[in-house]
Every structure is written in structure tokens, then in C-alpha cells.
Amino acid sequence: MSVLIFADQTDGQIKKASFEAICYGTAIATQLGMDAEAVVLGTISKEELVALGKYGAKKVHHITDSNLDHFDAQAYTKVIAGIVTATGSKVIVFSNGLTGKAVAPRLSARLKAGLVTGAIALPDTSNGFVVKKSVFSGKAFANVSINTDVKIISLNQNSFPVATTDGAAEVIDATANVDGPKVKITATNKITGEVPLSEAELVVSGGRGLKGPENWALVTELAKLLGAATACSRPVADAHWRPHHEHVGQTGGAVAPNLYFAIGISGAIQHLAGVNRSKVIVVINKDPEAPFFKAADYGIVGDAFEVMPKIIEAVKKLKGVA
Amino acid sequence: MKILVCISKTPDTTAKIAFTDNNSKFAEAGVQFIVNPYDEWYALVRALELKEAGLATTVSLVTVGLPDADPIIRKALAIGGDDAIRINSDNDDSFYIASQIAAVAKDGGYELVLTGKETIDYNGSSIGGMVAELIDAPYISLAIKLDITGTTATAVREIEGGEETNEITLPVVISCQKGMAEQRIPNMKGIMGARTKPLVVKEPVAVESLTSIVSFDLPPAKAGVKLVSPEHPEELVRLLHEEAKVF
Numbered sequence: 001m002s003v004l005i006f007a008d009q010t011d012g013q014i015k016k017a018s019f020e021a022i023c024y025g026t027a028i029a030t031q032l033g034m035d036a037e038a039v040v041l042g043t044i045s046k047e048e049l050v051a052l053g054k055y056g057a058k059k060v061h062h063i064t065d066s067n068l069d070h071f072d073a074q075a076y077t078k079v080i081a082g083i084v085t086a087t088g089s090k091v092i093v094f095s096n097g098l099t100g101k102a103v104a105p106r107l108s109a110r111l112k113a114g115l116v117t118g119a120i121a122l123p124d125t126s127n128g129f130v131v132k133k134s135v136f137s138g139k140a141f142a143n144v145s146i147n148t149d150v151k152i153i154s155l156n157q158n159s160f161p162v163a164t165t166d167g168a169a170e171v172i173d174a175t176a177n178v179d180g181p182k183v184k185i186t187a188t189n190k191i192t193g194e195v196p197l198s199e200a201e202l203v204v205s206g207g208r209g210l211k212g213p214e215n216w217a218l219v220t221e222l223a224k225l226l227g228a229a230t231a232c233s234r235p236v237a238d239a240h241w242r243p244h245h246e247h248v249g250q251t252g253g254a255v256a257p258n259l260y261f262a263i264g265i266s267g268a269i270q271h272l273a274g275v276n277r278s279k280v281i282v283v284i285n286k287d288p289e290a291p292f293f294k295a296a297d298y299g300i301v302g303d304a305f306e307v308m309p310k311i312i313e314a315v316k317k318l319k320g321v322a
Numbered sequence: 323m324k325i326l327v328c329i330s331k332t333p334d335t336t337a338k339i340a341f342t343d344n345n346s347k348f349a350e351a352g353v354q355f356i357v358n359p360y361d362e363w364y365a366l367v368r369a370l371e372l373k374e375a376g377l378a379t380t381v382s383l384v385t386v387g388l389p390d391a392d393p394i395i396r397k398a399l400a401i402g403g404d405d406a407i408r409i410n411s412d413n414d415d416s417f418y419i420a421s422q423i424a425a426v427a428k429d430g431g432y433e434l435v436l437t438g439k440e441t442i443d444y445n446g447s448s449i450g451g452m453v454a455e456l457i458d459a460p461y462i463s464l465a466i467k468l469d470i471t472g473t474t475a476t477a478v479r480e481i482e483g484g485e486e487t488n489e490i491t492l493p494v495v496i497s498c499q500k501g502m503a504e505q506r507i508p509n510m511k512g513i514m515g516a517r518t519k520p521l522v523v524k525e526p527v528a529v530e531s532l533t534s535i536v537s538f539d540l541p542p543a544k545a546g547v548k549l550v551s552p553e554h555p556e557e558l559v560r561l562l563h564e565e566a567k568v569f
């Protein structure tokens with residue numbers, strides 16, 4: 001019996017969120033007196049797999065097949081289901097990212113194993129198996145009981161601490177009959193040279209208070225200095241001041257970085273829905289009544305056009321940038 | 323080609339979030355309910371556009387809910403759905419709901435099933451994937467564009483740090499998010515017409531529930547904002563570095 005963690009990789013690199021998922025799965029395994037094992041699909045070096053032991057995985061089941069080098073949720077689900085059966089896993093852990101969102105629900109329906117997505121804490125196993133998940137876009141939590149023998153949890157990013165030891169995982173090359181993909185990938189378009197919003201630890205975001213796209217250097221320069229991703233409010237994306245993928249909130253992307261730095265954003269409830277899981281929120285707004293201040297940890301009531309250049313100067317000084 | 327759009331009922335985006343009955347139930351008193359924005363703005367409107375372009379014959383709606391979901395489904399009919407099915411159940415387990423939708427999808431021979439990205443109350447982002455597995459169809463999650471040519475769907479989906487274009491042969495299940503379409507406001511003719519469009523109520527098929535909600539909690543209140551004088555913005559940088567330690 002084991003806890004099985006799906007470790008997601010692209011181009012031979014395990015994603016950061018998967019390290020968090022392995023640490024989380026390892027903690028569950030300890031809680032239940034089981035071993036933590038990981039499963040990795042597609043081409044990747046042996047060193048990368050052995051290194052998953054650092055996060056707590058005792059074994060790593062690795063399946064290579066040319067059909068797995070391109071993501072196909074259906075093919076991935078079948079292969080993972082095979083590993084679950086072979087290992088007798090009782091709990092399966094995903095990171096609640098884009099791959100997890102495509103695969104975990106399929107696996108749940110295939111195995112008739114109860115699924116909780118958006119988990120933010122270890123399960124409470126004192127009476128059954130109850131997982132705390134984020135609901136109402138971060139405005140509340142639900143405690144959800146999984147009532148099946150096999151359980152699936154999809155962990156929200158940035159909600160469990162990553163700790164490492166000097167362990168090494170045993171790599172097991174497994175084989176599987178992999179169906180040819182039904183989904184044909186005809187184009188991939190990655191935004192290069194920017195920190196992807198979904199993975200960012202720091203986010204600098206601008207709203208309509210910045211008046212127009214010509215003023216966005218106040219956002220992008222700070223972001224560049226901090227290695228942060230950039231985001232914006234919905235009206236800003238709707239007016240094409242910024243690309244749509246930067247739109248966060250109820251109807252855009254959701255982020256949970258360590259720092260969300262909001263400039264000239266009022267903090268409407270629909271905007272907060274996408275950012276309220278951030279660890280630290282900073283608000284720069286000239287209106288002391290702006291609702292965002294109620295959700296903020298730090299703030300300045302002031303004109304962004306006066307305040308931001310000084311902040312950028314101070315960060316430059318801190319970072320030793322001329 | 324027939325399209326099935328999954329419609330869910332959610333509290334308005336500005337609703338006060340509170341719980342009753344020992345924190346086991348959402349407090350509905352005084353709350354206004356709406357069509358889940360992802361279902362309405364993106365899944366439904368894109369389905370209507372495909373029909374208007376002659377690429378689909380009908381746009382049917384399905385919801386799993388009690389009679390209090392009828393005004394929601396009528397609203398979606400007013401925006402432009404042709405007919406609707408309500409499966410009469412208040413079970414909130416994702417697998418249970420997905421099983422009901424899968425049964426409707428199979429029965430009706432729908433070749434394109436559209437869901438929203440997630441419900442804004444439960445935030446499961448699960449039902450589309452479950453339906454796809456249950457009807458053994460491919461699933462494109464979090465699509466931002468969708469086109470149909472003959473029996474091929476071309477969808478652009480979000481991937482980490484970018485986008486990917488996928489081609490799939492129908493049938494397929496697709497979850498829809500921003501980019502798909504623009505919100506449409508129903509007009510008077512739509513609202514009047516919706517009253518007489520078919521809304522069939524069916525009893526659920528027997529399936530087990532895999533999960534159940536035990537209780538809800540609210541997050542602890544924030545300690546309150548620490549304000550820094552606009553005369554000394556560098557002090558904010560110091561606090562973020564030394565106190566919050568975020569950079």
C-alpha cells in the first residue's frame with residue numbers, strides 16, 4: 001500500500017509544483033504508515049528521477065513511450081490507472097495545475113475514486129478521510145470527506161512547504177500499453193522571456209488607475225527587478241492595454257504567489273477572487289477608501305505616478321542595480 | 323452536430339459568503355443566484371456562435387439541480403439555448419453530477435459537450451474531465467478558442483506559460499474559459515421566447531456519490547493593512563524585504 005504522486009515533467013524537467021506535491025504526498029504517507037512513490041511519464045534522465053527521493057519518494061515508477069511525450073489526458077489516465085492497480089496505491093496526489101486538472105478528474109471517474117481538487121492542507125484522518133479545499137474562489141474552505149477506498153487529491157500550488165533531505169529514490173522502469181494520442185497538437189506558443197503567471201512567486205499587477213498602456217513601465221520595471229510576473233485587472237485586458245493572459249480574477253486566472261503587488265487597482269470582489277490566496281498583498285492606490293486596502297497586508301495611499309518611481313529606485317538600491 | 327452545454331447555478335459574484343446549520347450549508351437567504359459565469363459567457367455563447375455559423379444544428383442545455391434551478395436555466399434559454407434538460411437532484415458530488423451529464427450526453431448523441439472552466443462556488447474544475455472519461459471521449463481542459471470544421475474540433479488550450487493548439491475528431495468534451503466568446507445580454511424577445519422553450523425534467527440515474535461536504539470554514543480575518551507614508555515609499559521596500567521577507 002502506498003501513496004502515489006504524479007510528478008509532472010516538461011522537456012525532461014520535473015515541475016516545481018510537483019516537488020510540493022511529493023512533499024505533501026510523503027506527509028500523507030507518514031500519517032497513514034505507507035510509502036510515498038512517484039510516477040513520471042515520458043522521456044527524462046535517470047538523475048532527475050533519483051533526485052525525487054530528496055522530497056520523500058521511495059520509488060519512482062517511470063514509463064517511457066513515444067506516445068507519452070505529448071500530453072494526452074486520456075492516454076495519461078490509462079497509464080496512471082495501471083500503475084495505481086499494480087502498486088495497490090490508496091491515495092493518489094496531483095498538483096492542481098493544468099495537467100492535474102486534465103488528468104485527475106478522468107482518473108477519478110475511471111477508478112471510481114473520490115477526488116478533492118484545490119486541497120490546501122493535509123487530510124484529517126482522525127475520523128474518516130476529510131480534505132480541506134479552497135472554495136468560493138478562496139473566500140472560504142470546505143471540508144470534504146472522500147468515501148471511497150482509493151482517494152485522489154489535487155493540491156493547490158503554494159500551499160504546502162517544500163522540505164528536502166538527502167534521500168535517493170529507487171527508479172523502476174515500468175512498461176505500459178499506451179494508446180496513440182487522440183489529440184493532435186498542431187501548434188505550441190510559449191511566451192518566452194517572461195515569468196509565467198501560474199508559476200510566479202512574485203506578481204506585480206496594474207489596474208485602470210495607471211491610465212494607459214504607455215505608463216506600464218511602472219509595472220514592468222518593478223517586475224523585472226524582482227523577477228516577478230506581470231498581471232492586470234479585467235478592464236485593462238479588455239481595453240487591450242495588456243495581453244489577455246495577464247487578466248486575473250473571477251473570470252481570469254487565479255494566482256497564489258508569495259507577493260501580489262497591486263498598483264491602481266480598486267480591489268473589486270471579482271478581482272480579489274483571483275488573488276486572495278496570495279501570501280502578502282501590497283496595494284498602491286490614491287483612494288484611501290479603495291476596497292483593496294481591506295484585503296492588503298501593506299499599502300500606500302498615494303499617487304502611483306509619484307510613489308512607484310521611488311519604489312523602483314529603492315528596489316534598485318537594494319538589489320545593487322545602478 | 324448537436325451541442326450540449328452544462329449549466330450550473332451559483333451565487334452572484336458579489337454574494338456574501340456565510341454558512342448556516344453548524345457551518346454545514348451555504349447561507350442562501352438574501353443571496354441572488356446566477357448562471358455560473360464560465361458556463362454563460364464562454365461555453366454557452368461559443369455554442370450559439372457555432373450554431374449561427376451553421377456548424378451546429380442545436381444547442382441543448384443540461385443542469386443537475388432542483389426546481390430552484392429553473393430560473394437559471396430559463397435565463398440560459400433566453401440567451402439562446404434551444405431546449406433544456408434538468409436532472410432533478412441536489413446531490414453535490416462531482417462524480418454523481420458528471421454521471422448524470424454523461425447519461426444525457428450518451429442518450430442524446432451529442433458530439434460536443436461544453437462545460438465552464440469551474441463553478442465559482444465549488445471550484446472543482448472536475449466535471450468536464452469526469453464526463454469525458456465516462457463517455458470515453460477526449461477532453462480539452464481550459465480552452466480559450468474553439469472552431470469546428472466538419473467532424474474535427476480545433477481548440478486552443480492554456481498550458482503553463484503559453485498556449486497549445488489541439489485537433490480532435492468529435493465527439494469531445496471541452497471546458498471553456500476567457501477568450502472563447504464575449505458575454506451576451508438576453509433581449510426581450512429572447513426572454514419571452516424562453517418561457518415556451520422545452521425544459522424537460524428527468525429523474526437521476528442511480529449512481530454512488532464518492533465524496534460529501536462535511537463543513538465549511540471562513541479564512542481567519544487579515545490582521546489589517548500596515549500603511550506606509552507616501553512621502554517614504556522606500557520604507558515599504560524595507561518592510562517587504564526585512565519583515566515580510568518576500569524578496
Ligand SMILES: Cc1cc2nc3c(=O)[nH]c(=O)nc-3n(C[C@H](O)[C@H](O)[C@H](O)COP(=O)(O)OP(=O)(O)OC[C@H]3O[C@@H](n4cnc5c(N)ncnc54)[C@H](O)[C@@H]3O)c2cc1C
Nearest residue numbers: 207208209233234249250251264265266268270286287304
Ligand atoms: C461577473 C463579473 C466578473 C468579473 N471578473 C473580473 C476579473 O476576473 N478580474 C477583474 O479584475 N475584474 C473583474 N470584474 C470587474 C470588476 O468588478 C471591476 O470592475 C474591475 O476589477 C476594476 O478594475 P480596476 O481596479 O483596474 O479599475 P477601477 O475600478 O477603475 O479602479 C482603478 C483604481 O485606481 C485608483 N487610481 C486612480 N488613479 C490612481 C493613481 N494615479 N495612483 C494610484 N491609484 C490610482 C483608483 O482610486 C481606483 O481604485 C468582474 C465583474 C463582474 C460583474
Ligand SMILES: Nc1ncnc2c1ncn2[C@@H]1O[C@H](COP(=O)(O)O)[C@@H](O)[C@H]1O
Nearest residue numbers: 328330386437438440441446447448449
Ligand atoms: N449541477 C450541475 N449541472 C450541470 N452542469 C454542471 C453542474 N455543476 C457543474 N457543472 C458544469 O461543470 C463545470 C465545472 O464544474 P466544477 O467541476 O464543479 O468546477 C461547470 O462550469 C459547469 O459547466
